[in-house]
Amino acid sequence: MSPPDSICLLRTSAIGDVTHVVPLVRTLQAAWPQARLTWIVGKLERRLVGDLPGVDFVTFDKAAGWTGMREVWTALRGQGFEALLQMQVALRSNLLSLGIKADRRIGYDAARAKDLHGLVVNERIPARTGEHVLVAIGSFCEPLGLKQTEVRWDIPIPDEAQAWAAEQLPGDTPTLLVSPTSSHALRNWRPERYAAVMNHAAARGWRVALVGGPSPDERAMADAVLAHCKHAPLDLTGKDTLKKLLALLSRAHLLLTPDSGPMHMANAVGTKVLGLHAASNPNRSGPYSDRRWCVDKYDAAAHKYFGKPADELAWGTKIEKPGVMDLIGVDDVVERFEAAAHEIGFP
Structure with missing residues (x-):
């Protein structure tokens, strides 16, 4: 099989999933350095990965609706690809792919396809189950x-x-970053529980910083957490960009967060993640490289809400139910914090 000279990658969102595409880009570049790679990516997500060398980026503004699709098609006018990697199954992305000229249109296997995905591809990846999202991509x-x-x-x-991150987190003081808000509200932990862990870390001599985006929901969560903090953390909510957050994560020793984009950004820069999992399966969507520091109550959630163990649920089942994150106790998280602190060298 001769190597393709042009490949289009279509994965527009979300932040975590976009980070999972980067290793695939590296694999393609290592094998075929002369291949032309074009990545159709979301407007926000491009701010994180849009400076990857050797990749042409086309921005898809999903908020613009049909106008956003037409802008992508216009940008690609006259271009054809030997292969399209259609890595997003949402209806909007499937429709977007119709305007991309490609001989080979590679998509998900039938079990993971939805929203007419099978109609816009002519080849499929191997049908497997039990894979982490990064492995599937x-x-x-x-x-x-x-x-x-x-x-x-x-x-x-x-x-x-x-430089900005170094100003915020100077020196090598053991540092806990807390990113408390997921894009899915039912994955969020209670603010007073975050604060209890942050108080514990501060009492142990750790520097604690609160991070998050500028949205009203993230500001509200940060304020609720701060209201319960006995030791005021550094509040950087709404003050960073995606690149600045990546830099902060690279200087931190541990990130406390629910299943969210920052979880995967931290993993990408080698920072340990204390992930909070009850609504989602960490073996599928947790930090890829190291899940030892995560709290995993997914099986308990499966028993509570479905009356069966997690291994009897369809792979990828979300348990986004009211109260599901209450299955994670403060003591559960403090225990993982202490284990991570010992591993890092701050016993």
Whole structure:
């Protein structure tokens, strides 16, 4: 099989999933350095990965609706690709792919396809279950004759972002970052519980910083957490960009967060993640490289809400039910914090 000279990658969102595409890009570049890679990515997500070397980016503004789709199609007018990797199954992305000219249109297997996905592809990745999302995305190179055997990110962090992060978190004081808000509200933990763990870390001599985006929901969550803090943390909510957050994460020793984009950004820069999992399965969507520090109550949630163990649920089942995150206690998180602190060298 001759190597393709042009490949289009379509994965527009979300932040966490976009970070999972980066190792696939690295795999393609290592095998076929002369191949032209074009990545159709979301407007926000491009701010994180849009400076990857050797990749042409086309921005999809999903908020613009049909206008956003037409803008992508216009940007690609006159271009054809040997292969399209259609890595997003949402109806909007499936429709978007119709305007991309490609000989080979590679998509998900039938079990993972939805929203007419099967109608816009002519090849599929191997049908497997029990895979982490990053592994599933990495398998998109297999129909092309490759195998992703190495996982590497190396997402660029500009010097100015590094300098800003160094101003916020100077020195090598053990640092806990807390990113309390997921894009799915039912994955969020209670603010007083975050504060209890933050108080514990501060009492142990750790520097604690609260991070999050500028949205009203994230500001409200930050204020609720701060109201319960005995030791005022550094509040950086709404003050960073995605690149600055990446730089902060690279300086931190541990991130406390629910299943969210920052979880995967931290993993990408090698920072340990104390992930909070009850609504989602950490083996599918937790921090890829190291899940030892996560609190996993997914099986308990499966028993409570479905009356069966997690291994009897369809792979990828979300248990986004009111109160599901209450299955995670403060003591559960403090225990994982202490284990991570000991591993890092701050017993």
